[in-house]
Amino acid sequence: MSSSVQDQIYAIVLKYIEIAPEDFHVDTPLVEAGIDSLATAEIIFDIEEALQIEIPDVEDIEERFASFRTVADVARMVENARKTAEVAG
Numbered sequence: 001m002s003s004s005v006q007d008q009i010y011a012i013v014l015k016y017i018e019i020a021p022e023d024f025h026v027d028t029p030l031v032e033a034g035i036d037s038l039a040t041a042e043i044i045f046d047i048e049e050a051l052q053i054e055i056p057d058v059e060d061i062e063e064r065f066a067s068f069r070t071v072a073d074v075a076r077m078v079e080n081a082r083k084t085a086e087v088a089g
Contacts (some may be wrong), residue, residue: 005051006075012028012046012072040068047074053081 010026017024019036035043044055055077069075 005078006071008050009078010071010072012050013043015046016043026075027050027061028071030070030071031069035068040086041078043068043074051078053078053085 013030013033013035014021014024016035016039019028019032024033030040048053052081067077
């Protein structure tokens, strides 16, 4: 996984957390940082725009929210989306 991608996602998520930035790390559960399903949707849009990718849709926002446990999880999902796009493109 590219640490640059993880760093970019971390910076995006950092704007939405409700805990002290020094207490937030790539393996901190997003729920513990105060990220809810609405913030998750906003984070997804920010990530897609910043990284010029499309994260595959999940019909149920709660399912998507559950799959975004940590910044590291989100970074893995982004890397997988990029690989899928490369294969398809």
